[in-house]
Amino acid sequence: MRVARRARGRRGVLALRRASQVVIDARDMSADTHDGPRYRPQDVEPKWQRYWEEHRTFRATRHPGRSKMYVLDMFPYPSGDGLHVGHPEGYTATDIVCRYQRMKGVDVLHPMGWDAFGLPAEQHAIKTGTHPRQKTLDNIANFRRQLKMLGFSYDWDREIDTTDPGYVRWTQWIFLRLFERGLAFQQSDMPVNWCPGLGTVLANDEVKADGTSEVGGFPVEKLAIRQWSLRITRYADRLLEGLDTVDWPDTKAKQRNWIGRSEGAEVDFAVRGHDATIRVFTTRVDTLPGATYVVLAPEHPLVLSLATPDRRPAVESYVAAAAKKTDIDRSDIGREKTGESLGAFAVNPVNGEEIPIWVGDYVIGGYGSGAVMAVPAHDERDHAFAVKYGLPIVEVVEISGADVEKRATTDDGVANDAAVSRSRAPIARAMPSAEVRRVIATWLADQGRGGPKVTYKLRDWVFSRQRYWGEPIPIYFPVTCDGDPRRPGANPTIHYETPIAVDDAELPLRLPDLVEFKSTGDPAGPLGRATDWRYFQKDGKWFARETNTMPQWAGSCWYYLRFLDPRNADAAWSREAYAAWMPVDLYVGGSEHAVLHLLYARFWHQVFFDMGLVEHPEPFQKLVHQGIILGEDGQKMSKARGNVINPDDIVRRFGADALRLFEMFMGPLEQMKPWQTSGIEGIRRFLERVWVACAEGVTDDPAAYDVETRKLVHRTIKKVGEDIDSLRFNTAISAMMILVKHIGQRPVPREVARTFALLVSPFAPHLGEELWHRNGGADTLAYEPWPTYDAALTRDDTVEIGVQVNGKVRGAVRLALDADEAVAREQALLDPKVREHVDGRTVKKVVYVKGRIVNFIVG
RNA sequence: ACCGAUGUAACCCAACCGGCAGAGGUGCCAGUCUCAGAAACUGGAAGUGAGGGUUCGAAUCCCUCCAUCGGUACCA
Numbered sequence: 001m002r003v004a005r006r007a008r009g010r011r012g013v014l015a016l017r018r019a020s021q022v023v024i025d026a027r028d029m030s031a032d033t034h035d036g037p038r039y040r041p042q043d044v045e046p047k048w049q050r051y052w053e054e055h056r057t058f059r060a061t062r063h064p065g066r067s068k069m070y071v072l073d074m075f076p077y078p079s080g081d082g083l084h085v086g087h088p089e090g091y092t093a094t095d096i097v098c099r100y101q102r103m104k105g106v107d108v109l110h111p112m113g114w115d116a117f118g119l120p121a122e123q124h125a126i127k128t129g130t131h132p133r134q135k136t137l138d139n140i141a142n143f144r145r146q147l148k149m150l151g152f153s154y155d156w157d158r159e160i161d162t163t164d165p166g167y168v169r170w171t172q173w174i175f176l177r178l179f180e181r182g183l184a185f186q187q188s189d190m191p192v193n194w195c196p197g198l199g200t201v202l203a204n205d206e207v208k209a210d211g212t213s214e215v216g217g218f219p220v221e222k223l224a225i226r227q228w229s230l231r232i233t234r235y236a237d238r239l240l241e242g243l244d245t246v247d248w249p250d251t252k253a254k255q256r257n258w259i260g261r262s263e264g265a266e267v268d269f270a271v272r273g274h275d276a277t278i279r280v281f282t283t284r285v286d287t288l289p290g291a292t293y294v295v296l297a298p299e300h301p302l303v304l305s306l307a308t309p310d311r312r313p314a315v316e317s318y319v320a321a322a323a324k325k326t327d328i329d330r331s332d333i334g335r336e337k338t339g340e341s342l343g344a345f346a347v348n349p350v351n352g353e354e355i356p357i358w359v360g361d362y363v364i365g366g367y368g369s370g371a372v373m374a375v376p377a378h379d380e381r382d383h384a385f386a387v388k389y390g391l392p393i394v395e396v397v398e399i400s401g402a403d404v405e406k407r408a409t410t411d412d413g414v415a416n417d418a419a420v421s422r423s424r425a426p427i428a429r430a431m432p433s434a435e436v437r438r439v440i441a442t443w444l445a446d447q448g449r450g451g452p453k454v455t456y457k458l459r460d461w462v463f464s465r466q467r468y469w470g471e472p473i474p475i476y477f478p479v480t481c482d483g484d485p486r487r488p489g490a491n492p493t494i495h496y497e498t499p500i501a502v503d504d505a506e507l508p509l510r511l512p513d514l515v516e517f518k519s520t521g522d523p524a525g526p527l528g529r530a531t532d533w534r535y536f537q538k539d540g541k542w543f544a545r546e547t548n549t550m551p552q553w554a555g556s557c558w559y560y561l562r563f564l565d566p567r568n569a570d571a572a573w574s575r576e577a578y579a580a581w582m583p584v585d586l587y588v589g590g591s592e593h594a595v596l597h598l599l600y601a602r603f604w605h606q607v608f609f610d611m612g613l614v615e616h617p618e619p620f621q622k623l624v625h626q627g628i629i630l631g632e633d634g635q636k637m638s639k640a641r642g643n644v645i646n647p648d649d650i651v652r653r654f655g656a657d658a659l660r661l662f663e664m665f666m667g668p669l670e671q672m673k674p675w676q677t678s679g680i681e682g683i684r685r686f687l688e689r690v691w692v693a694c695a696e697g698v699t700d701d702p703a704a705y706d707v708e709t710r711k712l713v714h715r716t717i718k719k720v721g722e723d724i725d726s727l728r729f730n731t732a733i734s735a736m737m738i739l740v741k742h743i744g745q746r747p748v749p750r751e752v753a754r755t756f757a758l759l760v761s762p763f764a765p766h767l768g769e770e771l772w773h774r775n776g777g778a779d780t781l782a783y784e785p786w787p788t789y790d791a792a793l794t795r796d797d798t799v800e801i802g803v804q805v806n807g808k809v810r811g812a813v814r815l816a817l818d819a820d821e822a823v824a825r826e827q828a829l830l831d832p833k834v835r836e837h838v839d840g841r842t843v844k845k846v847v848y849v850k851g852r853i854v855n856f857i858v859g
Numbered sequence: 860a861c862c863g864a865u866g867u868a869a870c871c872c873a874a875c876c877g878g879c880a881g882a883g884g885u886g887c888c889a890g891u892c893u894c895a896g897a898a899a900c901u902g903g904a905a906g907u908g909a910g911g912g913u914u915c916g917a918a919u920c921c922c923u924c925c926a927u928c929g930g931u932a933c934c935a
Contacts, residue, residue, distance in 0.1 A: 250929090254862095254863085257862075257931060258930095260934065337933080364935090374935090381933055381935075382935085591929075594929095594930080628928095665872090666871065666872080667871065668872085671865080671872095672865090676870075678885045679870095679871065681884095681885080682885055683884075685884095685899090730872070731873065733883075734883035735883085736883095737882085801879075804878085804915085804916070806915075806916090808916095809879050811879090812879060847916075851878095852878045852879095854878095857916095
């Protein structure tokens, strides 16, 4: 043990981990050999977990006349690695709120489940041959064990699993409602990151900068394959407006940014000598008179057809080179702008001027219309491009002291003479930019050459994956084939243009059992191989099922609704269950889901609202993100760094209550903070002191409950309650430590021990129950009324306040809380140190704030 | 580059509406206990990222800068 302790003193992660291992063993032994009663979480914790389970203590029921609270955790993906210490952070926070609210007489809904579809189980299946379902069930069992070990007060009767056919059925049912409304549709021109090596499409952040896959390093290509998409863009404005009604942190700003609403105008440029129009989007239509060229994105459909024969070879090779670049290459800002002239000319609609058309990859194909009008005088990017290629720079917005030859001015100003002379739209000299925008946009609309327009960064949501372990999309297509399409070499034609919905009564559409999950490189995905599942006959005709599956987001888009009514076989949820519990009052989860999950779920919810399935436009009233817990070295926890803390180890060594308490004590919930093993040792010492005081040092002598203790107890009740209400668990724990330090020095009155058991129970529920039980509690304290405090006892009638002379602290004085200024002044001047600085000088002013400060201003 | 958050003691963090910088934990030092150490208990030291402004008074409000983290990123 000595050796181990010394090794721990040395820093270095490896040494630390080995050493901890040794210490664990030593601790466990000492726990057994230590004589006398003491705090033994390894006995107390399983005991109360069994009790809660047997009594179904935390079953959520609505009682008429009571208020309700729906407290939701982001349910986990049950990975093979099990729980990490980040999970218990948010889960403990919500558990504290729930246990506290139950004691306050509130009906609490606090459910847990599993977001269990996902790629890792499928990859595991490819490697080992274990069916993803089996691996998923094993992982769930492990997660459930770990969560129960931490004593969370979930209503386990409501546990759900997104891969369960009873759940998939309703996810598919929802998809069909989206399909009916035209919100789910097929696109075949959607370029996606297709990775033949992995046999699937990848999200942008799964592709590395060099164009290979994050996993495996296989080449990734842009491929336009048939995809299902959801029309989230139709809800863009409502998704923005809804944010104003919810109590969320900065996440609102992230979502606004992601939606990227941008108000501006469309302008149509005719092309000289072609029957073609180039449509551009701009937020600065006031600068249209200063547009001196037009730039098309390399993907723009007109690029090749507009290029003059002499320019065509250069343009073609430019476009080909651009196609090879990854998105990351193209969006690298400091990169020099490049382009090629098409040799063609566009007509500026506001003044009839003919200006050259270029192609340049600084224009993004997918945003707006993939073309911009270039105003070098008032846009930095256009300016850089114009300087490089010798294009004219014409100033049309006047800003004093600006030289647009040197630098673009991008602020609003007023129209100058050039703007007026170059515009057929009725603008005037010195007209402010905002007004010029209105005038020109209106004029363009009158001329049929454009007009006001709003664009969004938000794109429709690609909703299909070429994977096995997801919800099958409940759609099938007619097939033309000579005979049975399932026989080898049948070569059937599938008519994707006429999708047919699976009948609701046939849901769930289950996954077929496969033995081989590996991709063949066919965009149909692994399900394409299940020919007996894929092709079926109905009324003598052959049909083919959709072989793409839904993305992992699907199940998590509505799980909070299934928790309301998890066993309902007739509906996804009932109206009554909805009315009883919705909306979610508190939603806690990682900020990594700030945009995607939280935006997708809101989108579905708004569709449900339009369908009359829900009563509130927004599902999640208050949202909180717990901060990331870093490794002991201050780095992000990762296997590669070897700084991962495993909750199983911590519980074995310190107990679940210690882990819960420590995670809440580390700092503010929303803040990122590093793990400190020495910190949890301190918490463990605190719990031992609690045990000594409230389990072993209790007295029934009423005289032991002195006034000082009584005051402190009442103050602690107040502080802990208020801190839980505002999710400041770290300071609540600090308040309890102060109380324990005080009562630990004398015999503890029974009443105090009972009160403390209640106070600590939301944080350390096993210890709370045990102390309650040992101090005469009959059964669980989970529904005991939360202690109340006497406000009079929380206030002191006298306070010590600081005395300043000219703003510098010179002493302190004890005063009645409501002492008037004359008294304060008189008492303060009794302090010799204060006298020293005041005597012999004139007091010009005295600032006295009751209960706070006395400040003498002397000259 | 832009948007947002955060900078307090060796470390994690408190400090209400601007009012004596300190609640708590860790670490460190000293004492009690001990043959000695460990543990436990008692006590102690130490600081507001930098600069300016407002104010009787600033960790707190305003401006500039620096650092760290997160998000977005040629979005026209």
